[in-house]
Amino acid sequence: KDKQADESAERFFSSSVLKGFTDYSVKNNDDEMYGDACYHFFCGILFESWKSHSMAHIDRVGFAWGACIFFAGVQHFLKANQATCNGNKFGISWQSCDDFIYLGLTLILLIQQWPNFYSNYPLCPWMISTxxxxxxxxxxxxxxxxxxxxxxxxxxxxxxxxxxxxxxx
Structure with a gap:
C-alpha cells in the first residue's frame, strides 16, 4: 500500500474524534478545548460536504457556507483583537484559513455553475480529488x-x- 493513502485526515475529522474533544472538555471542565472542537467541527463538515456520496447539493452549500463564515469570522476576530488575542496561539495559519475558505467557496461556486456548463452530467464532487x-x-x-x-x-x-x-x- 502506498504511504500517502492512509486516510489519516479522514479519520482525524471523524465524529468520534470530535466527540473525544467535547467529552474531554466536559469531563475536565476545560473550556480551552472548545475552540479546537469548533475548528474540528467546521473542517469536518467542509470535508464531508466534498466527500459525501449521498448529501444533497443544498446541504453541501449550507455546510460549505457555514465553514466559510466560521473561518472568515475567526480570521477577522483575531486580526481585530491582536492586542488581546494572540493569533499564533488561538488560530491556525492565515494560509490554512484562506485554504479552508477557498475550499468552501469553490464547492459553492461549482454547485452553482456546473449545470450551466455540464448539464448532461451529474456533479459528483467526491470524485474531484488528489x-x-x-x-x-x-x-x-x-x-x-x-x-x-x-x-x-x-x-x-x-x-x-x-x-x-x-x-x-
Missing part, C-alpha cells in the same frame, strides 16, 4: 523514499507500469 496523484507519489516513495524532481521524472515509466499492473489485478 487521490490519484497521492497514489502516484506513494508508488514513487516505494521506489525511492526521498526522491527529487529528477528522480521522479526518471522513474515515471516504472511508476506507470506498476500502476497498470495493479489496475489489471
Amino acid at each position: 487521490a490519484f496523484l497521492e497514489h502516484i507519489f506513494g508508488c514513487a516513495r516505494r521506489i525511492i523514499e526521498d526522491f527529487t524532481v529528477l528522480d521522479f521524472l526518471s522513474m515515471n515509466e516504472k511508476i506507470l507500469k506498476n500502476i497498470m499492473i495493479e489496475m489489471k489485478g
Whole structure:
C-alpha cells in the first residue's frame, strides 16, 4: 500500500474524534478545548460536504457556507483583537484559513455553475480529488523514499507500469 493513502485526515475529522474533544472538555471542565472542537467541527463538515456520496447539493452549500463564515469570522476576530488575542496561539495559519475558505467557496461556486456548463452530467464532487496523484507519489516513495524532481521524472515509466499492473489485478 502506498504511504500517502492512509486516510489519516479522514479519520482525524471523524465524529468520534470530535466527540473525544467535547467529552474531554466536559469531563475536565476545560473550556480551552472548545475552540479546537469548533475548528474540528467546521473542517469536518467542509470535508464531508466534498466527500459525501449521498448529501444533497443544498446541504453541501449550507455546510460549505457555514465553514466559510466560521473561518472568515475567526480570521477577522483575531486580526481585530491582536492586542488581546494572540493569533499564533488561538488560530491556525492565515494560509490554512484562506485554504479552508477557498475550499468552501469553490464547492459553492461549482454547485452553482456546473449545470450551466455540464448539464448532461451529474456533479459528483467526491470524485474531484488528489487521490490519484497521492497514489502516484506513494508508488514513487516505494521506489525511492526521498526522491527529487529528477528522480521522479526518471522513474515515471516504472511508476506507470506498476500502476497498470495493479489496475489489471
